[in-house]
Amino acid sequence: MDRNTSLADQIKAAQYQARTLYNDILRLKTHTQNITMQSAARVIAPIPRNSCTLKLYNTLKGHQNKVAKLVWSADSSKILSASQDGYMFIWDPITGFKKHVIQLENTWVLTCSYSADEKLAASGGLDNVCTIYKIKPDTITNPISYRGGNQPNQGIYQKVESVFKGHTAYISECEFIDNSSIVTASGDMTCILWDVTKGRKVRDFIDHVSDILSLAIFPQSIFNANVFISGSADGYAKIWDLRSPTPSQNFFISNSDVNSVKAFPGGGAFITGSDDGLVRLFDMRSDCELSTYNLLAQLQTPGGKISQTFLTRLDDSEWMNSNTSINSAIENQGIYSLDFGKSGRFIYACYSEQGCIVWDTLKNEIVDSVGNDHNNKINQVSVSPDGVALATGSWDTTIKVWSV
Numbered sequence: 001m002d003r004n005t006s007l008a009d010q011i012k013a014a015q016y017q018a019r020t021l022y023n024d025i026l027r028l029k030t031h032t033q034n035i036t037m038q039s040a041a042r043v044i045a046p047i048p049r050n051s052c053t054l055k056l057y058n059t060l061k062g063h064q065n066k067v068a069k070l071v072w073s074a075d076s077s078k079i080l081s082a083s084q085d086g087y088m089f090i091w092d093p094i095t096g097f098k099k100h101v102i103q104l105e106n107t108w109v110l111t112c113s114y115s116a117d118e119k120l121a122a123s124g125g126l127d128n129v130c131t132i133y134k135i136k137p138d139t140i141t142n143p144i145s146y147r148g149g150n151q152p153n154q155g156i157y158q159k160v161e162s163v164f165k166g167h168t169a170y171i172s173e174c175e176f177i178d179n180s181s182i183v184t185a186s187g188d189m190t191c192i193l194w195d196v197t198k199g200r201k202v203r204d205f206i207d208h209v210s211d212i213l214s215l216a217i218f219p220q221s222i223f224n225a226n227v228f229i230s231g232s233a234d235g236y237a238k239i240w241d242l243r244s245p246t247p248s249q250n251f252f253i254s255n256s257d258v259n260s261v262k263a264f265p266g267g268g269a270f271i272t273g274s275d276d277g278l279v280r281l282f283d284m285r286s287d288c289e290l291s292t293y294n295l296l297a298q299l300q301t302p303g304g305k306i307s308q309t310f311l312t313r314l315d316d317s318e319w320m321n322s323n324t325s326i327n328s329a330i331e332n333q334g335i336y337s338l339d340f341g342k343s344g345r346f347i348y349a350c351y352s353e354q355g356c357i358v359w360d361t362l363k364n365e366i367v368d369s370v371g372n373d374h375n376n377k378i379n380q381v382s383v384s385p386d387g388v389a390l391a392t393g394s395w396d397t398t399i400k401v402w403s404v
Contacts, residue, residue: 022252026252029287029288030288033288036291037281037290037291037362037364038291038362038363038364041362041363044362044363046360046363046365047345047360047363047365047367048367049365049366049367049368050367050368051367051368052358052367052368052369052370053404054370054390054402054403054404055402055403055404056373056400056401056402057093057389057401057402057403058093058094058095058096058400058401059096059373059398059399059400059401060079060081060089060091060093060096060398060399060400060401061096061397061398062089062098063081063083063085063087063089063397063398063399064083064085064397065083065084065085065397066083066084066376066379066394066395066396066397067081067082067083067379067380067393067394067395067397067398067399068082068083068084068109068110068111068112068125068380069081069082069109069110069111069112069380069393070082070112070380070382070391070393070399071112071113071114071382072114072382072383072384072385072391073114073118074114074116074117074118074385075118075385075386076384076385076386076388076389077092077093078090078091078092078093078099078114078118079091079093079382079391079399079401080112080113080114080121081112081393081399082104082109082111082112082123083109083397084107084108084109085107085397086103086104086107086109087101087102087103087104087156088101088102088104088109088112088121088123088133089101089102090102090121090135091399093389093391093401100135100136101156102121102133102135102156102158103156103158104123104131104158105123105127105129105131105158105160105163106123106125106126106127106129106131108125108126108127109123109124109125110124110125110126110170110171110172110173111123111124111125111171111172111173111174112124112174113174113175113176113182114176115176115178115179116176116178116179117179118135119134119135119179120132120133120134120135120161120176120179120196121133121135122174122176122182123174124170124171124172124173124174124184125170125171126170127170128165128167128168128169128170128171128186129163129164129165129167129171130163130164130167130171130174130182130184130194131160131162131163131164132160132161132162132163132164132182132196133158133159133160133161134159134160134161136159161196162194162196162199164182164184164192164194164199164201166192166201167184167186167187167188167190167192168186168188169186169187169188169211170186170187171184171185171186171187172185172186172187172211172212172213172214172215173185173212173213173214173215174215175215175216175217175228176217177193177217177228177242179196180195180196180197181193181194181195181196181202182194182196183215183217183228183242184215185212185213185214185215185230186211186212187211187212188211189206189208189209189210189211189212189232190204190205190206190208190212191204191205191212191215191228191230191240192204192205193205193242203242203245204245205230205240205245205246205247206245206246207238207246207247207250208230208232208234208236208238209232209234210232210233210234211232211233211257212230212231212232212233213231213232213233213257213258213259214230214231214232214258214259214260214261214272215228215229215230215231215261216228216229216261216262216263216270217263218263218267218270219263219265219266219267221266221267224263224267224268226241226242226243227239227240227241227242227248227267228240228242229261229263229270230261231253231258231259231260231261231272231274232257232258233257233258235252235253235254235255235256235257235258235274236250236251236252236253236258237250237251237253237258237261237270237272237282238250238251239251239284249284249287251272251282251289253272253274253280254274254275254276254278254280255276256274256275256276256334257274257275258272258273258274259273259274259275259334259335259336259337260272260273260335260336260337260338261273261338262338262339262340264340264344265340265342265343265344266344268283268284268285269281269282269283269284269290270282270284271338271340271347272338273335273336273337273338273349274334274335275334275335276334277294277295277296277333277334277335277351278292278293278294278335279292279293279335279338279347279349279359280292280293281293281347281361291361291364292364293347293349293359293364295333295351295354295357295366296333298365298366333351333352333353333354334351334352335349335350335351335352336350336351336352336377336378336379336380337349337350337378337379337380337381337382338350338381339381339382339383339390340361340383341383341387342383342385342386342387343387344361345360345361345362346358346359346360346361346367347359347361348370348381348383348390349381350371350378350379350380350381350392352377353377354369355369355370355371355372355374355378356369356370356371356378356381356392357369358370370390370392370402371392371394371400371402373400374392374394374396374398374400375394375396376394376395376396377394377395378392378393378394379393379394379395380392380393380394381393388403388404389401389402389403390402390403
């Protein structure tokens with residue numbers, strides 16, 4: 001290469017060469033794929049349209065700003081939520097009462113996580129640090145039961161266990177690996193593994209070339225121990241082993257931000273949601289994409305239109321701008337959040353304008369929608385570990401719990 005060529009031009013040329021090689025590999029992979037997942041599943045009975053039996057069970061009210069993140073406890077008995085009102089709440093989803101109220105060090109929170117033993121909660125956001133809070137035992141005899149208005153002056157506490165500083169940009173995601181370690185993802189293009197017990201950094205994970213926006217931990221098993229996945233604004237999803245600073249697998253997703261990633265319940269596969277409005281399913285063993293879930297294509301296919309009931313709900317939704325047509329809403333279909341049903345047969349996808357859509361993973365068909373009672377954008381969806389309930393979080397400041 002010419003010595004007079006600028007470093008920026010050299011990087012651009014190297015990136016072009018790498019992309020060309022990647023496309024060559026992709027063509028070879030595509031050539032060896034002799035069947036699609038839909039073809040392989042043709043003997044399996046489809047799930048009827050509008051058959052989603054989830055009903056609104058409870059509405060959790062108390063946040064004064066949009067819900068930034070929500071997660072279930074490992075035993076499905078509680079929900080941890082974080083909001084930019086400066087608080088994290090631990091809820092009893094059955095009664096709707098708050099078990100704990102945690103005042104955050106930083107109000108500009110973006111994410112939260114809950115340890116499996118329910119003794120620790122973590123938050124991260126625009127202050128570039130991950131803060132670990134120690135949770136009090138459940139000794140409250142009178143639950144905090146206010147449902148709106150001003151924040152309570154009782155029941156609030158703040159016991160900071162650790163503050164992890166090391167990122168140079170906002171923390172977009174954090175996930176507990178176990179009760180003593182946590183992984184954070186950041187806009188500084190890195191992930192970091194932290195030892196909560198010792199209060200120190202264990203390892204950096206560096207390979208992305210743009211902001212890391214999403215993170216997911218694979219279920220612990222003999223095949224997926226110590227594995228997590230990250231999604232980035234560089235359009236890639238990367239598989240990492242906690243014991244290695246470099247990724248073990250790379251998947252090019254699209255030329256848009258990868259906003260959400262989620263591991264398949266049984267491991268070995270994952271889904272991504274990006275700004276191009278597509279949900280993609282990847283298999284780690286075959287190192288390729290298995291299926292793409294395209295909302296717009298479903299609408300344009302004569303045999304695969306969304307039910308008129310759903311279109312009516314979309315048209316009548318309070319959070320739809322009065323100047324926004326259904327067609328323009330469908331075209332603006334960036335994805336906020338994803339989750340699998342317990343068996344993996346359902347995919348729940350939160351779109352920027354269409355709410356939470358339920359997909360049949362095998363048939364690549366829309367089954368129904370969930371969360372239409374919200375009156376603003378649905379930006380979070382999470383299925384309880386026992387598979388009995390589903391929670392949606394919204395810009396309308398509420399969390400709604402759905403169950404059969």
